Amino acid sequence: MPWRRLYFSRCRIQFASLLLSMGLATLAVAQATADERTIGSFDSATSESIRAAIPKLETYIEALIEADAVPGLAVAIVSGDQVYLNGFGVREAGAPEHVDADTVFQIASLSKPISSTIVAALMSDGAFDWDTRISQIDPSFQLFEPYPTANVTVSDLLSHRSGLPGLVGDELLAYGFDRATILRRLRLVRPAYSFRGGYEYSNSGFTEGAVAAAAAVGLAWEEAAETLLFGPLGMASTSMRYGDYLARGNRAELHVRYDDRWQALVKHDTDAQAPAGGVSTSVRDLARWMTLVLGNGVIDGRRLAPEDALAASHAALSHIGSDPIGGEPVFYGLGWALIYGNNGRVWTHAGALTAGARSLATFYPDKGFAIAVLSNAHPTGAPEAVVDRFVDLVLSGGDGPDTIETWNGIYASMVPESPSAKDYGSLPQWLSPPLSPQAYVGTYHNAYVGTAVVTASDDGILNLALGPEGGLQRPLRHFNRDQFTFFLLEEVPDTPFGISFQIGAQGVATSMNIDDITDSGFGRLERVGDAP
Template sequence: MVLRHLGFGLAAFLVAATGVALAAEREPLPPAQLQKALDTLATEAKQAIADDRTPGIAIAVVHGDAVIFAEGFGVRNVLTGEPVDPDTVFQLASVSKPIGSTVISGLVGDGKLTWDTRLMDLTPGFAMQEPWVTSQVTLRDLYAHRSGLPDHAGDLLEDYGYDREAVLRRLRFQPPLTSFRSGYAYTNFGITAAAVAAASTTGMDWEALSEKRLYEPLGMTSTSSRYADFMAEPNRAAGHIRVDGKWAFVEQRQPDAQSPAGGVSSSVNDLTRWVRLLVNDGMFEGKQVIAAAPLDEAHLPVMITGYAPNGTPSFYGLGWNVGYGGDARHSISHSGAFAMGAGTTVNISLDDRLGVIVLTNGAPVGVSEALANAFMDNAILGAPRYPWREVFTGIFAQMAADGISHKFDTPPADAGPAAADMAYAGNFANEFYGPIEVVAGADGLELLIGPNRRSFRLAHFDRDTFTFATIGENASGLSGVSFALDGAGKARSVWIEAFDKSGLGTFARTP
């Protein structure tokens, strides 16, 4: 299953939901209306568990400087049946991005850099394909997804075993999707490159910086940007996927390579401290932890990402979806999703100083988004504007379906024979994905991919075309593998369908 980023349509819905319009005088939220919204939120979370839409849920709500709701529902792991509570630690997936944005805002306030600091001035070894872009790209460009890198550039490298350093280095071989600063394309490793560069100003790595600059000052003792810390937590939520129609824990997502973009783990109790900081202009328990001006800058629109059904534009700021209601009510939000078992959402109305956090531990089907958006509507408007469960169920189902290739599911009835296995065997490479090897063994052909030479069995499809089962967070079903033979009947190149989404799927034979 491939779950792409929360794209134009979903981003627009998220922004439309949090940027709700109120009367111009912006009166305080009616207490009875807010309490009813909280009661409905708890009821709908219980129903989501009863309907088996996810194994576990944790929810917290902040209003002003107070935590007015924090509760767990369902189980951390279907194998143990241990319950979720507000201290259960979940993987946050892309909710890591706005957390990282807050960390960089702290560095801006400290005078270490600005949002317009160029990467070449921080990490001279970083490069994009075009030299001029390399010389100009800034933290702002990468946190707003406007560098020109294609959607999710580098993610497949991570799936097939490349570490952070290797992925960032190979971005220089990635052709741009758009011209510089002209288009929006969501990139985990673009943000990761910016975060690594920012951390270089402190002498710490990103993980240590996040801890020292944000988690420790806020007392977020269960929050970390390291996978090992998540796995060491006794009260953690395992990621679940559907197996034969039932939730099952198969494998935990290991996101260290893109930690600034997707590797934070935390509990809703910890995250309420972060939301309190955000709705109070960087203040926390009487101390200015993050300067207000750079924090505000991160919450302003930079790129248009789409339009809601009512015509409201959606924006991306610096690590945040940004929206405004009909009366210019300011909201920020972000969702996160691991196909391997996480669905998360944070929605904040800055003008109302109201925020909701929803964390789930099942493959994403829209549960966290539906709960969060319905709550914001109920709290601010008194009723939901859309049937949020149906809306997000449909959006996520479509994204999941779009991520699976079916082109090579069934060989043609008149499939032609393959050449001898040795015709295809050998070493091949391209600059982006590096070397691969095709090995002819007693049981047929194997494809070896990545720095760890992970082995995949090639099944014959038709003539010089084979298939293998893709893996990881971006798994896309069966991928075609087609060989081009030279005049002597020996493969001179190989094309891998799964690696060709941005035109980099062809590997030339090497000596």
Template sequence: MAVAIIQNDTVVYEKCFGVINLTTQEPVNADTRFQLASISKSFTTATIASMVGTGDLAWDDSAVEINPDLQFSDPWITEHVTIRDLLSHRTGLPEYAGDELAEFGYNRSETLFKLRYLALTGAFRSSYAYSNLGITAAAETAAIKAGIPWDELISERIFIPAGMTNSSAVFSDFAEAENHADTYVVTNGVAEQTAVLFNDDANSPAGGVSSTLNDMIRYLRLQLNDGNLDGVQVIDASALSETHKAQNILLSDYTTISAYGLGWDVVSADGRVRVEHGGDFTSGVSTLITLYPAEGMGIVVLTNGFPGGHVLKKAVVRGWEDMYFTGSVQNDWYAEIEEEINAAMEPGSSVLSPYSTLPEAPENASSPRDLVNYCGSYYQDYYGTITVEEGDSGLNLYLGPAEMQYVLTPYDGDAFYEPTTGTGVYFTFDSDENVQSVNITMLDLPGRTGVFTLI
């Protein structure tokens, strides 16, 4: 873990804890690269703010006029959606839609093309649903306007002028760096290293930036100094300020306003405003950056563990906030946040665990047909083609360009069980006993269906 606090452009706390790898025991230092996950969104909006400040783009520009390939399932929304809409999670896209496509091996352009097959689940400009795909769509639109790839644009507009020499929006730059933090799933104090580092290049504008504590200190200063760093105006102050303003209200009552800005959460509570964003990969990344603009103060926490790191980052920031504003810690934040994340990981309870699991198979369960009857290729527009083949213990299902393998074991008749998610897979046959379709229930998610037709 690495933590830094700045106030009035001065570092008031900076410390690194732990190791980058449990086997080598090499310690974390201020130049260790961490994956930032969704803190990346603020880098995307900072990049676009830079373009707004130089007159190359406007927040309310039509996205489709710049990027004609950007198509929603509703043509009216396609025609009217703006850069601001995409960056503030108010397009009506389903929550987290598209994330699974990257996991299945689809690249960025393929994933963005499939946006047109998503049924919209929210009201345009009057609803909120967190959308990595929307952020990526805005970034790609900006890159088209600039005439260069996204990773070059963010480097040219932010990393280079801000002197962030160990930051990148390309996964290989992180993975190949000798001093990078390997990732761990940390549960109940036990850490297990992730077999493969998570590559988020497909959604890099939403989650693919990596950086170091030293670079993030520079980033905190940039954000808190109205886009100015060491006397250089990296981003126009007015354009950057717009990213910190509420664009989409989530909650408003007598004591609290909670909103999404442009790549930032904006919260007004307890008589003060904080602008922040967290990031999480279930593969073993958890990060948090919080700005207190009125106090000229900011804090960043980088960890290479999940869900343990998620608990730790929030407890550190909320504890520091208590200490600074009241003089003492007001709550057992670690216990409270741990309870919240454990509840969120219960099956079917949240995006972290969206699946409702099957019960035990009935005692009188029917045997499946000969397995060859289920085999073949099936298709739908959004998820693409899947292949089902006979396997050693049932059926093998292969999904996406990555051909991710899922083993399906017999459950009851034409129903099979997928053990990693605990969900069902159901085949449908016609009156001539020929297979017609399959419903993969782990893919039955808001705005998309898990039904595939035999081809």
């Protein structure tokens, strides 16, 4: 469906990034900050290989930065009680401040396994479990059909098996709606498949599952994250609130490739889907969570999450595809992607904001180590290439090929595009002029998108206002007769999106179509009230 591809940009190619990262999931990553360049003595033979690989990995990453593969990135390795951290490159292109172990990044869907850990920790007092029905802990939540509404569980939502179409709700995020509004409107969405009969990656569904879990113990989601995980682990720079990210002096800006160079063009507020994609963190903080996961819920002698709840999150519930590199089957659990390969179990997840961020964390529980890479750009395959290089050094002696060009090509193909851009990218041979601006001016509405208002300036230029209180405003450019375009996404400022009007017998528009979400069933908005 074209609308889903379009709004990958605003929730952002998370599922594609997840599957592609599986190619590295048979691998791992490494590094540290100037005052942390000694890794200590790792215990196992694998840890000795890690220590030997790090200087070569540092050289490789520095070469990536020099080649402009990414403005900046940070890396963490955890093995036993040893932690290795480092930052490379700059926080913002053209500025002098360097990335270090305390630089805070937006990590997109890498938030999901962190949120899964929080939900597991919320089960400590027995108020609910993975099989608790959402109707018991959030009675206001509804899906389109009564049976799934009554029976959908926390597990169903965190494993993307509720029937919700993939990425539904993300277009509302693009328009500026808040979390409560997006979750409430899911009841309008017809299922894409039978309840528990398939898998589609749903940020909004995941968000509801986590928010309901927090409500089960009387907490707001952000409070639960701080109380159950970030606070106890000392993750002082980590938050589920976008405002906290903006308040960090040492933060990495988002970057996109525009005019053939990295530019910090976009700010992206992730509050509306915080459990699914709203974490901002540093590799120093992230290493604390990684240590907890490798310790099966125990850190510094304290148990923060029930072992059985964490183990359940790593159980395969859906087969979601194949590893694009090695071909191994890939499964999804509860906020985790899972592979069972030659190196034992692999728990992993990637994140991507096409507004300008990439992230990846991979755990090898049977070998006792984990790795995370955070970067401040999209499209880039740097996290995957770093993982490939490191694992090759650790497990195969470093004779494998450099994969950066392959991964860069894959992620470049995912830059968000409007499916209607092919229709609006060039003018037709025969053009028809528009009607009078007043034929289009008015208020349009449907229950899912909400209200859209079209106004005209004194010189006849039409303007479209969408979202809460018309907060998203874009000028409309005439294309042909009753078709117009607008530029929705700041990360692709030259990509047109289509709007078309349907003209009634009175010569004025009776409805409008937002072309790129028409296939979802919600693109058509009817005129409300009389024409001017």
